[in-house]
Amino acid sequence: MSTRADGPLTAREEQQLVEGMLTGNEDSVRALYARFARPIFTLGLRLLGSSEAAEELTQDVFLMAWRKAARFDASRGRLSTWLMTIAHNLAVDRLRRESGASRPRLVLVDELPEMIGTDEEDPLIERDVAVRALESLSDGERRLLTRAYFGGLTAREIAEADGIPLGTVKTRLRTALIKVRRANQDKERP
Amino acid sequence: MNCVLVRELLPEMAIGVLSDHDRTAVEQHLRWCAGCRKEASELGQAAATFAFALAPAPVPQGLADRVVARVRSASGAPGTRRRARTAAASVIAAMVAVAGLGWGAVQAGRADLFRDRAAEADQRRVTALEQFQKVLSGLPVRVSTDTAHLGQLAPVAGGIGGGAALIYSSPTVEDFAIVIVSGLSRVSPSALPLRVTLENPVGATLGAGRITSLDADGGGEVFHQFAGDIGSYATVVVRDAAGHVVLRGTVQRGATGP
Numbered sequence: 292m293s294t295r296a297d298g299p300l301t302a303r304e305e306q307q308l309v310e311g312m313l314t315g316n317e318d319s320v321r322a323l324y325a326r327f328a329r330p331i332f333t334l335g336l337r338l339l340g341s342s343e344a345a346e347e348l349t350q351d352v353f354l355m356a357w358r359k360a361a362r363f364d365a366s367r368g369r370l371s372t373w374l375m376t377i378a379h380n381l382a383v384d385r386l387r388r389e390s391g392a393s394r395p396r397l398v399l400v401d402e403l404p405e406m407i408g409t410d411e412e413d414p415l416i417e418r419d420v421a422v423r424a425l426e427s428l429s430d431g432e433r434r435l436l437t438r439a440y441f442g443g444l445t446a447r448e449i450a451e452a453d454g455i456p457l458g459t460v461k462t463r464l465r466t467a468l469i470k471v472r473r474a475n476q477d478k479e480r481p
Numbered sequence: 482m483n484c485v486l487v488r489e490l491l492p493e494m495a496i497g498v499l500s501d502h503d504r505t506a507v508e509q510h511l512r513w514c515a516g517c518r519k520e521a522s523e524l525g526q527a528a529a530t531f532a533f534a535l536a537p538a539p540v541p542q543g544l545a546d547r548v549v550a551r552v553r554s555a556s557g558a559p560g561t562r563r564r565a566r567t568a569a570a571s572v573i574a575a576m577v578a579v580a581g582l583g584w585g586a587v588q589a590g591r592a593d594l595f596r597d598r599a600a601e602a603d604q605r606r607v608t609a610l611e612q613f614q615k616v617l618s619g620l621p622v623r624v625s626t627d628t629a630h631l632g633q634l635a636p637v638a639g640g641i642g643g644g645a646a647l648i649y650s651s652p653t654v655e656d657f658a659i660v661i662v663s664g665l666s667r668v669s670p671s672a673l674p675l676r677v678t679l680e681n682p683v684g685a686t687l688g689a690g691r692i693t694s695l696d697a698d699g700g701g702e703v704f705h706q707f708a709g710d711i712g713s714y715a716t717v718v719v720r721d722a723a724g725h726v727v728l729r730g731t732v733q734r735g736a737t738g739p
Contacts, residue, residue, distance in 0.1 A: 312552065320552045324545050333538045346541055353548045357555055368522055375529035376497075383497045421533035439496045440531050446493055464492040471527035 300326075302365035309370065313360035324353065327371065330418075331378045337441055338382040348385070352378045383443055424474035432467040439464060482506045487517050495524035632732035634662065634717060640727060641667055642699060644719065648679065648732050650712035657706045658689045660717060662728060666699030672721035677703050679714035687714060 300308070311319025331352050335345030355377050356363075363373055425433060438444050446464060450457040487510045493499045494507055511518045634644035642664035650656045660677045668675075674691040690703035719728040 315553050315555075317549055317553060320549050321545065324548055328544065328548065329537050329540050330533050330535070332540045332544070333535045334532045336538050337535055342541060345538075346544055346547075349540075349544060350548055350551050354551055354555055357552050368526065371533070372526045372529040375532045376525055379497045379529070379532060418533050418537070421530045424527075424530050425534050436496070436531055439493075439498055440528060443498055445498045445500075461489060461492060464496070465524070468492055468495060468524045468527040471530050472523050475526065475530055 300370065305370040306363070306365040309356075309360050309363045309365075312357055320353065323356070323370075323374075327374050328353075331374065334375065334378050335382055338379075338443070339385065344385075348378065348382055351381055355381060379440070386443060420475055424471045427470050427474040428467055432463065432470065435460070435463055436467050436471075482510050484510075484514060484517055487511070487514070488520060491517070491521050491524050494521065495528040497528070630715065630732035632715075632717070632730045634660070634719065634728040634730035636728055637726050641665065642728060644728050644730070646717040646730055646732055648711060648714060648717070650710060656709070656711045657704065658711065658717075659702065659704050660689065660692075660719065661700070661702045662692065662695075662719060663700040665695055665701075665727065668695060668699060668721065668727070672723065674722060675701070675727060676720050676722075677705075678718050678720070679711060680716040680718060681713045682715070685714075687711065689717075692719075 308319050308323055312323060328349055332345050332349045335348035336342065339345055339348060352374065356374060359377070363370070428436070435449070438449055439446070444452075446460040447457055450460045453460075487507050490499060490503055490507050494504060499507065507521075511521055630648040630650070632646055634646060636642050642662060644660060644662035646661070647659045648656075649658070658677075658679060662675070665675075673695070674693040676691050677689040679687045679689050687707065688705075690705040692701040692703050695701045715731050715733070717728075717730050717732065718726055721727050
């Protein structure tokens with residue numbers, strides 16, 4: 292099948308790509324790779340810390356996506372969300388497994404993610420959406436999400452580190468995520 | 482776990498830092514609670530957005546070819562020797578979705594006061610079965626829907642769980658049956674293995690394999706090939722180790738429902 296290389300996919304196009312992948316259609320796999328390999332690899336690099344581990348993660352994500360392809364339903368969520376959730380869960384699971392502890396071994400990450408500029412040449416629409424969504428957050432909210440999402444810290448661990456009530460951390464996490472979600476709603480798929 | 486507790490945990494689930502124990506409990510709740518499922522979906526989308534905010538790193542050369550090779554190998558696309566086996570795996574993958582939704586429909590049926598839940602589960606089941614038919618038509622090994630008999634498995638009275646079954650009868654390739662079960666997490670390990678049999682209208686019975694273990698969701702599957710024709714066998718029965726019926730169902734040609 293042929294699919295546009297840029298611009299947001301419609302729900303139907305997303306469903307067709309995933310169904311093509313399920314049957315091993317090379318064009319479908321390459322179309323998915325062209326759109327999502329870079330953010331997946333980048334996420335792996337950030338969470339796992341090495342190019343080798345990020346490459347392995349990228350391969351694992353596409354393999355896991357094939358295994359779960361029959362469960363994907365474009366009417367219930369976006370393909371980008373589905374793939375990045377698989378990527379993040381695999382990366383965090385790997386960290387937990389390797390550390391042998393109940394949480395990822397990552398050091399505390401205090402800095403914000405390396406935010407990209409809106410003049411980025413990459414056509415991937417999700418990046419533009421991400422930047423705009425994160426601009427809706429306060430510095431404190433961005434830092435909190437960074438520590439949890441990229442640092443793998445649980446709400447309890449953040450609460451203990453900062454000396455604030457667990458419930459406060461959970462509420463702030465939820466509030467920050469809802470802000471991001473609301474900012475995204477202006478950029479829903481066509 | 483109730484909605485209040487689940488919603489408290491959803492942000493951490495979206496961010497991927499929930500413990501395995503809590504994640505399993507939340508996932509079980511989400512199977513039947515549309516409200517919490519919607520919230521989980523929205524928070525998950527928000528968290529995934531965060532991943533895209535990273536400055537993109539250059540991807541190693543040749544990675545695309547390695548990814549394509551792994552997926553093609555796994556999917557059994559033309560050119561690999563595991564074609565037939567992985568075609569069956571694709572069917573299983575599709576049936577897992579059907580079976581899972583079948584279980585959801587059973588749960589919805591038990592909560593029959595909540596009509597919206599039942600209606601939603603029914604719609605999802607229809608969608609999944611349509612998707613399943615599409616998967617069948619796209620398999621690298623041709624599995625004609627004319628000879629693929631599909632149906633759902635339901636628990637006996639007072640029981641739990643559900644499943645799906647495919648009986649494939651063909652004049653050109655070996656007949657096979659695939660049975661997927663799910664939602665049997667309350668089945669005791671001592672009740673394993675589960676034995677799957679096919680029955681025809683005149684009472685003949687064929688063994689179709691055993692499910693020796695269940696995953697955390699109480700799911701499992703069996704794939705069994707037959708030397709002879711199984712086209713007349715339309716009833717699928719799953720029994721526990723003591724011989725008690727756990728699930729039962731009937732397959733139909735081109736079936737779109739139980």
